[in-house]
Amino acid sequence: MILDLERFQAQARPRWRDLESLLAALEGRPDRRLNPAEAEQLQELYAHAAADLNRVTHGALAHELRQYLERLVARAYAELYYAPPTRSEIWQPRRWLRIFTAFPETFRRHVRYFALAVLITLLGCALGGLAVRYDPASVDVLLPADYLRNPGQRVHEEEQGQGQGRHLDSAQIEAAFSGQLIRHNIEVALLAAALGVTFGIGTALLLFENGVLLGAVAVHYTRQGFGLFMTAWLLPHGVFEIPSILIAGQAGFYLARLLLRRREDRNLRQSMREWLVLVAGLAMMLVWAGLMEAFFSQHHAPVLPYGFKVAVAASELVLLTIYLLMIGRREIGTASRSSVPSENR
Amino acid sequence: MIDTQSTRASTAAELTIATPEGVLFRLPLAGPASRLYAMLLDSAIVLGTVNGVGLLVYWIFSKAPGFGLMVITLAEFAIGFAYSALLEGYWNGQTIGKRLFHLRVIDQDGLPLRIEQAWVRNLMRVFDALPFAYLVGGLSVLSSPLMQRFGDRVAGTLVVRQTPLAAPVEEFWMRQKYNSFMDYPAIAMKLRRAATPELATLIQDALRRRNELAAYARREIYRDLATYLQTEISPFPDELLERLSDEQYLINASGILFGDQRPSRVQG
Numbered sequence: 001m002i003l004d005l006e007r008f009q010a011q012a013r014p015r016w017r018d019l020e021s022l023l024a025a026l027e028g029r030p031d032r033r034l035n036p037a038e039a040e041q042l043q044e045l046y047a048h049a050a051a052d053l054n055r056v057t058h059g060a061l062a063h064e065l066r067q068y069l070e071r072l073v074a075r076a077y078a079e080l081y082y083a084p085p086t087r088s089e090i091w092q093p094r095r096w097l098r099i100f101t102a103f104p105e106t107f108r109r110h111v112r113y114f115a116l117a118v119l120i121t122l123l124g125c126a127l128g129g130l131a132v133r134y135d136p137a138s139v140d141v142l143l144p145a146d147y148l149r150n151p152g153q154r155v156h157e158e159e160q161g162q163g164q165g166r167h168l169d170s171a172q173i174e175a176a177f178s179g180q181l182i183r184h185n186i187e188v189a190l191l192a193a194a195l196g197v198t199f200g201i202g203t204a205l206l207l208f209e210n211g212v213l214l215g216a217v218a219v220h221y222t223r224q225g226f227g228l229f230m231t232a233w234l235l236p237h238g239v240f241e242i243p244s245i246l247i248a249g250q251a252g253f254y255l256a257r258l259l260l261r262r263r264e265d266r267n268l269r270q271s272m273r274e275w276l277v278l279v280a281g282l283a284m285m286l287v288w289a290g291l292m293e294a295f296f297s298q299h300h301a302p303v304l305p306y307g308f309k310v311a312v313a314a315s316e317l318v319l320l321t322i323y324l325l326m327i328g329r330r331e332i333g334t335a336s337r338s339s340v341p342s343e344n345r
Numbered sequence: 346m347i348d349t350q351s352t353r354a355s356t357a358a359e360l361t362i363a364t365p366e367g368v369l370f371r372l373p374l375a376g377p378a379s380r381l382y383a384m385l386l387d388s389a390i391v392l393g394t395v396n397g398v399g400l401l402v403y404w405i406f407s408k409a410p411g412f413g414l415m416v417i418t419l420a421e422f423a424i425g426f427a428y429s430a431l432l433e434g435y436w437n438g439q440t441i442g443k444r445l446f447h448l449r450v451i452d453q454d455g456l457p458l459r460i461e462q463a464w465v466r467n468l469m470r471v472f473d474a475l476p477f478a479y480l481v482g483g484l485s486v487l488s489s490p491l492m493q494r495f496g497d498r499v500a501g502t503l504v505v506r507q508t509p510l511a512a513p514v515e516e517f518w519m520r521q522k523y524n525s526f527m528d529y530p531a532i533a534m535k536l537r538r539a540a541t542p543e544l545a546t547l548i549q550d551a552l553r554r555r556n557e558l559a560a561y562a563r564r565e566i567y568r569d570l571a572t573y574l575q576t577e578i579s580p581f582p583d584e585l586l587e588r589l590s591d592e593q594y595l596i597n598a599s600g601i602l603f604g605d606q607r608p609s610r611v612q613g
Binding site: 054 | 362364366368370371372409410411412414415416417418419422437451455456457459461462464465468469471472495498499500501507510511
């Protein structure tokens with residue numbers, strides 16, 4: 001059929017204009033809410049435009065007209081079928097504070113992925129530790145940086161360093177250092193969580209490598225008699241840093257499991273929120289770890305007794321454990337659905 | 346017109362969406378090049394902002410430069426992610442760069458993207474940017490039918506082209522009062538019935554693009570079309586042809602094909 005496009009357009013154009021201006025008005029609103037009258041009008045104009053689109057098949061103007069109508073229908077469709085968050089939902093401080101309870105809840109809900117991350121890291125630790133234990137020469141291969149290979153010298157430097165090296169504004173250096181640490185650690189953790197798209201292989205490799213390093217350093221230092229120094233040096237921040245990398249691994253494996261599901265079985269919306277909550281939580285942990293590493297861990301024996309540092313680390317660990325295991329709702333299975341308030345938007 | 350249409354469909358990717366009402370519409374997907382340009386522009390904006398913030402921070406922390414450096418390091422990092430995520434989430438799927446290059450991020454069901462999706466696809470940049478210069482993301486875009494990088498695949502989003510479109514304007518030559526073909530209703534009727542929609546489109550496009558064509562090309566195209574119509578479809582009598590240019594011939598034919606100047610009807 002050769003449609004009389006020109007007359008058709010002349011008739012329909014006012015409707016299209018109405019739809020265009022209505023859409024422009026709606027898209028300008030941050031929360032995209034419509035009142036009942038607008039909703040009715042939108043529905044009607046959308047139906048008309050969709051019908052018009054189906055009629056335009058041939059003719060000189062058809063291509064351009066089709067494009068125009070497709071764009072119009074697409075925009076109207078998006079407005080009609082999209083349930084936007086309300087403004088009050090976006091700007092509620094309580095909603096943002098909920099991250100502090102949502103994080104441990106989510107952590108517990110997916111604790112088996114955390115267990116997997118722990119397992120892989122432990123395997124790495126065992127490999128690194130055993131390698132150094134039975135073949136001390138392997139230190140040169142396993143530990144990348146020079147300073148890690150020579151504990152005696154390093155401990156000496158560290159303990160001497162604060163006598164002369166740290167002057168008055170050492171707090172300044174530490175602050176700058178902590179900024180870099182936080183950034184670097186979050187980047188690595190984020191990568192571990194993102195590597196889930198490699199079906200978890202990348203995440204596993206990263207965790208394993210991390211474990212090897214950890215095991216090798218621990219055994220290397222302990223064998224040379226610097227066990228206490230190392231504990232006091234690494235643990236005050238390590239008790240947050242290591243778990244947060246493990247949680248990053250958890251997020252990565254969670255993502256991998258999600259991608260391995262059949263498309264219909266995925267609840268992308270819910271799952272993405274869970275992944276984000278884990279990432280946000282571990283980022284908060286790493287901020288604390290970075291501050292501790294720069295301001296606390298670098299001070300050694302004469303200033304801060306090693307026993308005190310280890311005690312601080314232990315209490316941090318207890319608090320973190322309590323936080324992750326106790327805070328938020330205890331019911332794991334049933335409460336998890338309703339615990340995300342925006343789900344019923 | 347017909348040719349360009351078919352090649353366009355074969356080279357550029359499109360997303361076809363079927364609505365519950367049984368309407369199909371297509372959204373043109375954005376290629377890697379324009380996305381790269383938009384990203385470079387966005388990076389420049391972020392860098393500028395961070396430096397601006399940096400100067401301010403240095404001024405505030407002039408007594409404590411170490412803390413200033415810490416704030417800048419963290420702000421740079423946070424702004425890098427938050428800029429795209431928040432703009433895409435709350436500004437209709439567009440960053441400043443995307444808006445300038447007419448790109449928009451949407452949900453892969455054709456709906457606006459939600460804020461979680463915006464965050465996920467932007468946090469996944471740490472993977473897509475590997476090993477350098479977004480190589481992983483670029484390869485992913487090229488190998489994906491929906492032109493998604495890994496962040497898009499995970500978040501269920503895609504980037505569409507959104508050039509501003511207006512409804513085509515009406516053309517003056519379509520409504521002429523007098524059409525000499527109307528004097529020969531039988532032949533005109535034959536033309537109307539024998540012409541395929543594609544042929545009709547071709548004629549109308551040739552006329553609409555009158556001013557885009559070089560004079561000699563126009564003459565040639567119009568002569569070819571008119572000759573074809575005259576010899577193959579519906580021969581009008583010679584005494585009419587003598588009075589008509591090729592262009593007028595085509596205008597008349599198009600009036601018969603598209604207008605309400607039906608041969609069977611008496612014109613006012």
